[in-house]
Amino acid sequence: MPEQRVPATPSRRQIVFAASAAAAVTALPSPMSAPAYAAASTDAFAAGLADRGHAERPKAEPLLSAFPLSQVRLLDSPFLANMRRTCAYLRFIDIDRLLHTFRGNVGLASTAQPCGGWEAPDVQLRGHSTGHLLSALAQAHANTGDSAYADKGRALVSALAQCQRAATSAGFHRGYLSAFPESVFDQLEAGGKPWAPYYTLHKIMAGLLDQYQLSGNREAFEVLLEKAAWVDARTAPLSHEQMQTVLKVEFGGMNDVLTRLYQVTGDSAHLRTAQRFDHEDLYAPLAAGRDELAGRHANTEIAKVVGAVPSYEATGDSRYLHVADTFWTTVVRHHSYAIGGNSNQELFGPPDEIVSRLSEVTCENCNSYNMLKLGRQLFLHSPERAEYMDHYEWALYNQMLGEQDPDSDHGFVTYYTGLWAGSQREPKGGLGAAPGSYSSDYDNFSCDHGTGLETHTKFADSIYFCSNACHSRPTLYVNLFIPSELSWSAVGVTLRQETDYPKGDRTRLTVTDGAAHFTMKIRIPSWAAGTGRAPTLQVNGRPIAAHVRPGSYATVERHWRTGDVVELVLPRTPVWRAAPDNPQVSALSYGPLVLAGEYGDTALATLPTVRPDSLRATPGRPTAFTAVADGRTVTLRPFHEVQHQRYNVYWAHTPRPGRERDIARYPLREGSGTTTADTTGTFADATLAGGATWTTDGGDSAVAFDGVSGHLALPAGLLSGLDELTVSVRVRVDSLAASARVFDLGYHKDTYLFLAATTGAGRARAALKIAGMEAEDVVDAAGPLPVGSWTHVALTLGNGTGVLYLDGTEAGRNPAMVSGPLLLGATSRNYLGRSQNTTHPYLHGAVRDFRLHNRALSAAEVARLAGG
Numbered sequence: 001m002p003e004q005r006v007p008a009t010p011s012r013r014q015i016v017f018a019a020s021a022a023a024a025v026t027a028l029p030s031p032m033s034a035p036a037y038a039a040a041s042t043d044a045f046a047a048g049l050a051d052r053g054h055a056e057r058p059k060a061e062p063l064l065s066a067f068p069l070s071q072v073r074l075l076d077s078p079f080l081a082n083m084r085r086t087c088a089y090l091r092f093i094d095i096d097r098l099l100h101t102f103r104g105n106v107g108l109a110s111t112a113q114p115c116g117g118w119e120a121p122d123v124q125l126r127g128h129s130t131g132h133l134l135s136a137l138a139q140a141h142a143n144t145g146d147s148a149y150a151d152k153g154r155a156l157v158s159a160l161a162q163c164q165r166a167a168t169s170a171g172f173h174r175g176y177l178s179a180f181p182e183s184v185f186d187q188l189e190a191g192g193k194p195w196a197p198y199y200t201l202h203k204i205m206a207g208l209l210d211q212y213q214l215s216g217n218r219e220a221f222e223v224l225l226e227k228a229a230w231v232d233a234r235t236a237p238l239s240h241e242q243m244q245t246v247l248k249v250e251f252g253g254m255n256d257v258l259t260r261l262y263q264v265t266g267d268s269a270h271l272r273t274a275q276r277f278d279h280e281d282l283y284a285p286l287a288a289g290r291d292e293l294a295g296r297h298a299n300t301e302i303a304k305v306v307g308a309v310p311s312y313e314a315t316g317d318s319r320y321l322h323v324a325d326t327f328w329t330t331v332v333r334h335h336s337y338a339i340g341g342n343s344n345q346e347l348f349g350p351p352d353e354i355v356s357r358l359s360e361v362t363c364e365n366c367n368s369y370n371m372l373k374l375g376r377q378l379f380l381h382s383p384e385r386a387e388y389m390d391h392y393e394w395a396l397y398n399q400m401l402g403e404q405d406p407d408s409d410h411g412f413v414t415y416y417t418g419l420w421a422g423s424q425r426e427p428k429g430g431l432g433a434a435p436g437s438y439s440s441d442y443d444n445f446s447c448d449h450g451t452g453l454e455t456h457t458k459f460a461d462s463i464y465f466c467s468n469a470c471h472s473r474p475t476l477y478v479n480l481f482i483p484s485e486l487s488w489s490a491v492g493v494t495l496r497q498e499t500d501y502p503k504g505d506r507t508r509l510t511v512t513d514g515a516a517h518f519t520m521k522i523r524i525p526s527w528a529a530g531t532g533r534a535p536t537l538q539v540n541g542r543p544i545a546a547h548v549r550p551g552s553y554a555t556v557e558r559h560w561r562t563g564d565v566v567e568l569v570l571p572r573t574p575v576w577r578a579a580p581d582n583p584q585v586s587a588l589s590y591g592p593l594v595l596a597g598e599y600g601d602t603a604l605a606t607l608p609t610v611r612p613d614s615l616r617a618t619p620g621r622p623t624a625f626t627a628v629a630d631g632r633t634v635t636l637r638p639f640h641e642v643q644h645q646r647y648n649v650y651w652a653h654t655p656r657p658g659r660e661r662d663i664a665r666y667p668l669r670e671g672s673g674t675t676t677a678d679t680t681g682t683f684a685d686a687t688l689a690g691g692a693t694w695t696t697d698g699g700d701s702a703v704a705f706d707g708v709s710g711h712l713a714l715p716a717g718l719l720s721g722l723d724e725l726t727v728s729v730r731v732r733v734d735s736l737a738a739s740a741r742v743f744d745l746g747y748h749k750d751t752y753l754f755l756a757a758t759t760g761a762g763r764a765r766a767a768l769k770i771a772g773m774e775a776e777d778v779v780d781a782a783g784p785l786p787v788g789s790w791t792h793v794a795l796t797l798g799n800g801t802g803v804l805y806l807d808g809t810e811a812g813r814n815p816a817m818v819s820g821p822l823l824l825g826a827t828s829r830n831y832l833g834r835s836q837n838t839t840h841p842y843l844h845g846a847v848r849d850f851r852l853h854n855r856a857l858s859a860a861e862v863a864r865l866a867g868g
Helices: 012-024 078-092 095-105 128-144 147-165 183-189 197-215 218-235 240-246 254-265 268-275 280-287 298-306 308-315 318-334 365-381 387-403 447-455 859-867
Strands: 064-066 072-074 464-467 475-478 484-488 493-499 506-513 516-524 536-539 552-560 565-569 574-579 582-590 593-600 610-617 625-629 632-638 646-648 650-652 662-666 686-689 693-697 700-706 711-714 725-735 741-748 751-756 765-769 777-780 790-798 801-806 809-814 829-832 844-853
Touching: 064 365, 072 078, 072 128, 078 128, 078 147, 078 387, 078 447, 095 128, 095 147, 128 147, 128 197, 128 447, 147 197, 147 218, 183 197, 183 240, 197 218, 197 254, 218 254, 218 268, 254 268, 254 298, 254 308, 268 308, 280 298, 280 318, 298 308, 298 318, 298 365, 308 318, 308 365, 318 365, 318 387, 365 387, 365 447, 387 447, 387 593, 464 484, 516 565, 536 552, 582 625, 593 625, 662 711, 700 711, 711 844, 725 741, 725 859, 751 790, 765 801, 777 801, 790 859, 801 859
Parallel strands: 475 516
Antiparallel strands: 064 464, 072 484, 464 475, 484 493, 493 506, 506 565, 516 552, 536 565, 574 582, 582 593, 582 650, 593 632, 593 646, 610 625, 625 632, 662 844, 686 711, 693 700, 700 844, 711 829, 725 790, 725 844, 741 751, 741 829, 751 765, 765 777, 777 809, 790 801, 801 809
């Protein structure tokens, strides 16, 4: 039994708990009909607002509505295949095993075998998967009509209701429902950081709401109301400052589910509680249009913003919509990888740092699950912004579709989609997986295991949208080109979409039953621009006069009859898409598909260098190509199809030779002021920072560093486009400190080119590393740099060889460099006198005459440079 007990004398919180619980015991809402053009159905009987005395109409209704899942049927395609595998798992899983920790938490008997992974009895996050399961069962029931999913959902909800009723006997407050004790929230409110208790509660609450809205489970709604009252009572006594501190611990989408509950009930208590979860530490900079995402845990933040759109709908406060749109736009345009996903090691980096932040743990799949939710919601309010659905399609094909193991009977999914060279789809470390697969039945239960259950049971929810009756005449939006059948009962027509897209270049929509006058809007993807051939749209074999412009929706208004056929053709061509931080590195796409090189069991040490002119289509395979990379022919296929082997997505391109020259030179002759000029005129001034000062030694000016904070900040972009180089500088080291840098050119502590005056081993060292590499490429001297005298140092890199020179004499060589300067790209943090790593000491000494040359100089040339 849990140790926590309710005190005999009621506290303020207990009084609030009692009041909230009483308020929760109200009649269930009387469902209103869905928007006229969408039509209500049994799986969406609770959609819309309740007709209650205190209910209010939405303050900002979306312009579009989604069709109920029951009205859209998937036809044979990879999407349907994925759904069938996930549904097999839904039918298989033993709910008593998931309920074991819920029952044990309130003292109810359980003989079930405990689950492993993140549902193990000793893991704080236990319980979250039950919420995902509730949502997935509801979606599967709504989309297929199979009562087995509804029956399993009802059994699960009834068991949870029993646990909730036992809460007070176990010493918890009324309405509490979780697989861990309520005392965890005491820890949270006291400033502790338990593992995401509100995150887990959100998953359960969202699952209960889905069970009610999609599967008609009224008991789920009763449990949810009690739980919402508990959240209200728990958070009401906290001051705004206390609540904002609580929100520093991941809380999922509590604002989202509570606001959506308000939209169903009209009970202002639910909206009031939801707004307590508005995290101003994130919202305030977004509202001001600032990108302060670097260093934040990506999926923690995305989930918070998902709730901003229903908050806008419920209140009419445009700040919420602005926050949501600013976040989506910022992430998609400045923090997303070629496949549409985001994050490295689960964190956002600075904007536009992509190739400099590759690894085997990029693109957590939960992130894209939530980003697709957010983009979908924004599009319903702004259907003129086709880019929302462009990104939706891109991430759906290139990340979400491929997260599932097609060889697994139960649709096991990955956690990350790694994008470093030679990555492969694999389980998350420390969690169980079936042999040869990515996840497992009972020993994984990561957050991505859970979101995977939802992703692969709701593919039908965004293929088509329709206009809301109060805003326009009937309009059908065709967003995605997935084989499917739409039964649009409100206007009395059925449409069938048949396509082999994206393997093929066309989709065909046929009115198979009924007749009606309506407008059809068909998305023309933005990727179709620049293919050299314009997309074409025909109705019954005849071209139409509508504007067919990539990045928009083509409009056809007419009276539609049975047998009418719309055909859209989208010509494709391979496109090399350069990374924002390195124009010499790119990913290859074909239509909406990112292509990956297949490498089987071959491990890769770094990004391969491809010859773009060697790209060839494979006869008989419409989305397969070959190209020559690092001297070998590589097969390229759609990324989502590449499973159970190593792959490569980003490729280096050798630049065209240019005129040999110094591309940057900072003589450091000014002798005064806070800036110093590049005499080549190529780059902006460098800046003296921290304790950097001007000094004179032997009649020549130099910049002195105090060993505490002094350094010279060079402009960004110095190394862009260089496949070989020479870096040289004159340096006087006044005292040695291990890891103090003479120069460090890069982005962060995992992507850099540096020279250290000495290391812990007592040797000067030059090193190059790209994030994702297992180890540095190093060039070591025999000893440290001299102390107290000026030394000319030069580092040459080219053709796989690095050479370090001191005063014109070779001091170290590495003839087997794994990587090269080409992969460094447009370095954003370039320093003399300091390291990318903030734990390293600053240089104590002085520098002058820093040069960057675009070729690896010979030994004789370096000797002349040193003597000049």
